[in-house]
Amino acid sequence: MQYRRLGKTELDVSAVGVGTWQFGGDWGKDISQDDVNAMLGRAKELGINLIDTSACYGPNRLSESLIGGFLAGDRREDWIVATKFGHIHGWTPDGVRQTLEESLRTLGTDYVDIYQFHSGPDEDFDTPGLWEMLNEQVEAGKIRFLGNSIGSNDNLYQAAKSTELGISVIQVVYNRLDPAPEARVFPSCQEQDLGVLARVPLASGFLSGKYTLDAQFPDNDIRSRRDRAYIERLIREALRVKDEVPEGVDMAQWALAWCLRHPAVTSVIPGCKSVQQIEANAAAPGLVEE
Numbered sequence: 587m588q589y590r591r592l593g594k595t596e597l598d599v600s601a602v603g604v605g606t607w608q609f610g611g612d613w614g615k616d617i618s619q620d621d622v623n624a625m626l627g628r629a630k631e632l633g634i635n636l637i638d639t640s641a642c643y644g645p646n647r648l649s650e651s652l653i654g655g656f657l658a659g660d661r662r663e664d665w666i667v668a669t670k671f672g673h674i675h676g677w678t679p680d681g682v683r684q685t686l687e688e689s690l691r692t693l694g695t696d697y698v699d700i701y702q703f704h705s706g707p708d709e710d711f712d713t714p715g716l717w718e719m720l721n722e723q724v725e726a727g728k729i730r731f732l733g734n735s736i737g738s739n740d741n742l743y744q745a746a747k748s749t750e751l752g753i754s755v756i757q758v759v760y761n762r763l764d765p766a767p768e769a770r771v772f773p774s775c776q777e778q779d780l781g782v783l784a785r786v787p788l789a790s791g792f793l794s795g796k797y798t799l800d801a802q803f804p805d806n807d808i809r810s811r812r813d814r815a816y817i818e819r820l821i822r823e824a825l826r827v828k829d830e831v832p833e834g835v836d837m838a839q840w841a842l843a844w845c846l847r848h849p850a851v852t853s854v855i856p857g858c859k860s861v862q863q864i865e866a867n868a869a870a871p872g873l874v875e876e
Contacts, residue, residue, distance in 0.1 A: 587633025588871040590852045592666075593781030595731045595754045597699070599666055601846055601871040603636030604629050604864070605785060605855040609652050610644020612808045615859050622652040623659075628861045630664065632868040638757070638783065638855045640670035640704055640735075641685055647674075647692045654694040662695055668755075668783070669693070670704035670735055677710040679719040686723060700755050701729040703744075705737030711744050717751040724752065731755060735785070742770045749778045760784040760851065762793060762830075762844050763823045772850035784845045787854040788838055792824040795837030835873065842870035 588601040604626065609617045626637070643649035650669060657665065669689050675681035689698065701720065703711060711734075723729045733755035736744050745756055756775050758767050761784070775782050788794055790809060799821050803810040809817060831840045838856075845854050856867050 587868065588874070589633075589635075591781075592852050593754055593775075594779045595700075595781055597666055597731075597781075599636050599781070599853050600634045601853055601874075602634055602842065602867050603638055603666075603783070603853050603855040604634060605857040606637060606639045606649045606653060607643050608857045608859050609639070609649035611648060611806060612644065616806075617652065617859065619652055619655045621860075623656050624861050625858055625864050626653070626656045626660075629864050629868070630660070632865065634864070634868060635664060636666045636668065636783075636853055636855065638668045638785070640673075640702075641689050641692075642670075642673040642704070647688070650689055650692040654692050658694050666699045667693065667695065668700035668702060668733065668757075669698055670702040672704040672706045672710065677706055677713045677716060679713070679715045682716060683719060683723070686728060690728065697728055697730060699730045700733045701731075702733035702735045702755070702757060703753075704735050707737070708741075708743055711747075717753075721752045733757060733781075733783075735783075736771070739764065739766045740770060742774060745771045745774045745780075748775075748780055753780070755781040755783065757783040757785055757855075759786045760845055760848075761787050761789045762827055762841055763789045763820060767850075768848065772848065776850050781852045782850050784851050784854045787842050787845045787856050789820055789824060789841075791857075792820045793827075793837060793841035795824070795828060795831070797821050797824070836866060836869075839866060839870040839873055842867060843873035846871060846874045 589598040592599045639649045671685040675685045731754045735757035739759045831837045
């Protein structure tokens with residue numbers, strides 16, 4: 587596993603992390619505690635040290651709860667745990683403080699390594715007193731570093747204000763089908779020495795190479811509720827770029843490596859639903875060196 591400095595945090599983070607929206611049950615499979623224990627246990631064996639979640643992944647904080655169940659039997663200090671706020675109790679300082687306290691209890695930890703604004707609009711980002719309160723939580727030791735999981739991958743306004751507000755990490759949608767951050771957001775991140783986490787690096791799974799235009803999704807898969815024309819467009823684009831994948835190389839691993847080749851990107855955080863996917867994702871950084 588490769589490790590990279592997460593911007594000004596100085597944390598050494600694995601080039602591949604574990605995205606956990608799937609743990610909440612929205613991606614076609616119900617995930618059990620045993621499943622999570624197996625996936626995160628294998629991730630640790632492979633050198634992965636980053637877990638990314640959110641208070642709103644699954645009912646009743648299911649993703650955070652499953653991660654907390656795993657951490658209860660593991661060494662907390664071996665992990666960089668990132669979670670998010672905003673969609674449970676809103677964006678007011680009091681609401682976000684309540685969200686933080688609940689996340690800490692659910693995760694079974696005294697602190698969160700990266701606490702991220704979760705894809706909110708600019709007016710909520712500018713909520714009076716919000717970032718002052720969050721920086722107070724940093725001083726109190728409940729948060730190590732502040733982050734922003736920006737909703738629009740071209741939101742230069744929020745990215746550019748990071749240093750002013752004490753934000754050290756930006757999370758953004760970035761993949762071979764959606765390279766928009768390269769134009770404005772990434773240069774701002776590099777100028778400010780921000781860590782960058784690339785989410786949706788497999789374009790909601792379509793860069794795995796396993797979907798065709800007739801693909802159907804079960805009712806408990808969020809893709810079944812998205813516009814069908816949009817889904818088919820993503821599949822067509824993924825099939826088109828499949829020609830770029832070298833012969834004998836797994837397309838999903840190639841797609842992760844494609845993201846990691848950009849000098850602004852610190853780590854990719856693909857979702858996972860099996861130990862086999864963890865293993866495949868963990869191998870992707872090896873392609874960057876070729």
